[in-house]
Amino acid sequence: MPIDELHIASLVVHSTPRRLDSVSSVIAALPGACIHASSASGKLVVTLEAPDAEAITATVASIQHVDGVLSAALVYQCADSLDAMNEEIADA
Numbered sequence: 001m002p003i004d005e006l007h008i009a010s011l012v013v014h015s016t017p018r019r020l021d022s023v024s025s026v027i028a029a030l031p032g033a034c035i036h037a038s039s040a041s042g043k044l045v046v047t048l049e050a051p052d053a054e055a056i057t058a059t060v061a062s063i064q065h066v067d068g069v070l071s072a073a074l075v076y077q078c079a080d081s082l083d084a085m086n087e088e089i090a091d092a
Helices: 017-028 053-064 082-086
Strands: 005-015 033-038 043-050 069-081
Touching: 005 017, 005 053, 017 033, 017 043, 043 053, 053 069
Parallel strands: none
Antiparallel strands: 005 043, 005 069, 033 043
């Protein structure tokens, strides 16, 4: 029986400045994607959440193929079981 996991990744996406709005719209519509910051120069800070590494990889590849995207660089990825992610940690 597979363990339910949550994978979280962050990436920096660089788009052409004139296509920033359309690139942002496409990324924001992707399941599990969230844009946290953007700049007028075309850079976006994005996080992704997915049930497995393959879904993260597929979403990054999708972003790389969006019209106007110059690059999408994975910065960080982590994974843990849902049980561990939902575990309450007592204050020290």
